[in-house]
Amino acid sequence: MPVFEVSGATVVFLLIVAVLVAFLTEIVPNDVTAIGVVAALVVLEPWTGVDSRAAISGFANPATVTIIAMYMLSAGIQNTGLVERLGIYLADFTAGKEFRALVATVCTTGPIAGFVNNTPVVAVFIPMVTDLAEKTDMSPSKLLLPLSYAAILGGTLTLIGTSTNIVASDFARLLIDGRDGIGMFEFTGLGAVLLAVGIAYLLTVGWRLTPARVPVDSDPVSEFDLDNYLTFMEVRETSEAVGVSVEAFDEAYPDVRLLQARRDGRAYAGPHSDRLLEAGDTLVVHGSLQAVNRFREAAGLGQRSREAVTEDTFEATATDGTLAKAVVPDHSRYVGETVGETGLHEYHETSVLAVRRGGELLRTDLKDRTLQAGDMLLVRTTPASIRYFTDTGDLLVADERAIDRMASTDIAELAPLSSKTPVAVGILASVVGLAALDVLPIVIAALAGVVAMVVTGCLTTADAYGAVSWNVVFLLAGVIPLGLALESTGGAAAVAQFIVATGEVLPLLGVLFVLYAAVGLLASVITPVATAVLMIPVGVDAAARLGANEFAFLLAVMFASATSFMTPVGYQTNLMVYGPGGYEFSDFLRVGGPLQLLLGVVATVGIAIGWGL
Structure with a gap:
């Protein structure tokens, strides 16, 4: 009875498909997927030909270092x-x-x-x-x-x-x-x-x-559609808040957040203040309509519905707190944690009021929301916390007005030279x-x-x-041995054969452009680094089969991988401006698509002129 044998190239292809699905769906972070690749290559060594030493070679690779x-x-x-x-x-x-x-x-x-x-x-x-x-x-x-x-x-x-x-x-x-x-x-x-x-x-x-x-010059309250989530309330003489510190009163009602207390028209306390509340004080409260109503009834507060909370409400207390917009970068330690797990409120006096994720706006159940790279947060925070986030890079404060409020307008102090x-x-x-x-x-x-x-x-x-x-380093170190396995098992040669086939109907310059376009599309849905690792062996192999300049084809893959404009996930910087710009996914395709096509033409012609085919 004949035994069906699975080739090494087939196993590597199946592994690549699994990796691409994981990259697209982000079931786990991409760097974790890449480390999983290292383990899988060794487990499947009879087919991949990758032993343990070769599997971890990506960490010692000159490119990684x-x-x-x-x-x-x-x-x-x-x-x-x-x-x-x-x-x-x-x-x-x-x-x-x-x-x-x-x-x-x-x-x-x-x-x-x-x-x-x-x-x-x-x-x-x-x-x-x-x-x-x-x-x-x-x-x-x-x-x-x-x-x-x-x-x-x-x-x-x-x-x-x-x-x-x-x-x-x-x-x-x-x-x-x-x-x-x-x-x-x-x-x-x-x-x-x-x-x-x-x-x-x-x-x-x-x-x-x-x-x-x-x-x-949009007001962040309106920009994040928080008009119904921020409310002025008044402390009545019969309220249980009288004589209680702002911090203790805030902690007693976890479903809402007490952002500010005001007296005689002036803001004097944020949610972490130990100052005692008095009758007649005005409170700025954040929460859903239902939670705020429950809070008002339970605490015996009055509601001032005619007055709207705006950014100016927080301007008055710049020393205690301010509104700011911040982006979660891909290297932030908060990525993958819920808002509650980050400890932003407890340790950094920072309350998350809303999260913008692409076209989606999250304003309820924020404690249980898992943060992702590229998320745009509207926060009530302090100047000291803004400095901390700026120094660590865990959050990128995207509102220059918030930074101006914590520093002098003097250039030497605002941007000192070391x-x-x-x-x-x-x-x-x-x-x-x-x-x-x-x-x-x-x-x-x-x-x-x-x-x-x-x-x-x-x-x-x-x-x-x-x-x-x-995360980029571990991604690269994990994907490099996968690229080597693709080359050694003949998988790169198999893919290259499809590219070579286009040479029957296209001139060599046209084949180079097809390669460039294919790599550009792939880089738009997975990381440019992973695309380069997987496709450079394919490009070089295709050039060898066509009798073309191998270095020219390598350059085409390199430039195509490095110029990914069509999606916010294709390049880290696209993801970083996604939230602050309020963009939709289609904006990148509309603006970046023609640019990527234009550069594809210019790059392939430039490579042909500069290095020959």
């Missing part, structure tokens, strides 16, 4: 205050004009992202761009999407511009004979062309297509120079740069470790 070092170097530059200071100067340059604000945003973000990791650049620029929009009397939505796209485009300028470039360099070393990786500025010419074309698009067609989702600024910039320049001149491999130069920054005091070890997006 280089990316870790570049995160740390970016943090060192971030600590100098240069990016923040630049944002302040941009506001002066725009002079209140909309188009100038757009030009300033895209023309500064792109070049910076070529040398500093684009994720922290966007994190710093989000509140500044929001403030820029307010000063020019325009919707922040008109600037935030171009901000993300410009940062993505800037990543194509240098080898260290984005993680996918570093991954591609390592694959070039492994898969292409005679190649020792990719030079620091080897593709800068084409990257500059793509950046210029992208900026031209964003300043013209993209500007018209980008929607103004968030109203100009005394170590020249040293940090010099170290980064040295890393780039040593790698560009082939004095040291990029991985060694980057590690040496990290050591130099720590030794010179530009970076503490705690800041260095905290700057790394470890």
Whole structure:
């Protein structure tokens, strides 16, 4: 009786399908899925050919180590205050004009992202761009999407511009004979062309297509539709609140949140105050209509329904609390935790009033809501907590007005430059120079740069470790052996055969464009790094079968993976502006789709001219 044999390539394909489903559905975080891949490859070793040593090789891969070092170097530059200071100067340059604000945003973000990791650049620029929009009397939505796209485009300028470039360099070393990786500025010419074309698009067609989702200078209460969730109440003489501290009274009623207490028209206490309530005090209460009504009856309070709670209600108590909008970044420790589990209220005097997740607005049962990367939170918080969130990066405060209220308007105090600024910039320049001149491999130069920054005091070890997006590192380390298994089992060759088949009806340039388009689509639904790892072996194999330039096909995969514009989940920076811009999923497709198609044409032609087919 014949025995059905399963080939190694089939097993790897099935594993890849399972990984793609997990990435799309996010049943578990992507980095956890990647670590699961490591275990699965070893368990299935008879088919995958991957033993335990090969399975964990991704952690020692030069690309992984280089990316870790570049995160740390970016943090060192971030600590100098240069990016923040630049944002302040941009506001002066725009002079209140909309188009100038757009030009300033895209023309500064792109070049910076070529040398500093684009994720922290966007994190710093989000509140500044929001403030820029307010000063020019325009919707922040008109600037935030171009901000993300410009940062993505800037990543194509240098080898260290984005993680996918570093991954591609390592694959070039492994898969292409005679190649020792990719030079620091080897593709800068084409990257500059793509950046210029992208900026031209964003300043013209993209500007018209980008929607103004968030109203100009909108009140957060109205923006998050909280008019029926924030209420003024009055403490009656017979109320049980009389003589009770604000904090104790707030804790006694967990279904509502006491955000503020007012006396004689002045706010004097937040929810963590030990100040005693008196008859005649006015309370600002947050909760659903049903919960608030139950609270009013149980506590014997009166309701002042004619007066509406607005952002100005909290402006009066800037020393005790304020409203702010904050984004949950993908590296935040709050991702995957419920609002109640984060301890925001207990430890950071921060109350979450609403959560915007794409087009969905969550305002009830918030304690039990699990936070996801890209969530936009409306919070009542304090200046000290804003500083804490800014320092740790666990939340990105996206409301420059909230930051202004905690700091002086003096530029030197609002965006101070570190005394170590020249040293940090010099170290980064040295890393780039040593790698560009082939004095040291990029991985060694980057590690040496990290050591130099720590030794010179530009970076503490705690800041260095905290700057790394470890989820990206574990994702890369887990997916690299999967890419190697795809290559060694013949799976890459099988996929490449489909691409080769298009050569029967298309010229070689057309085949390259088909590859670029396919990779771009895949990068839009899973991470660019994972796409590069899986598709570079396919591209190189297809080129070999066609007798074409293998490096040209590798570059096509690299550029296509690094320029993902069509979905908010395709690139970290897209996810970061998703909430603050109030965008819908379709906005990325409408604005990013034509841009991705345009760059596909420009990139394939540019590769053909620059490196030949």
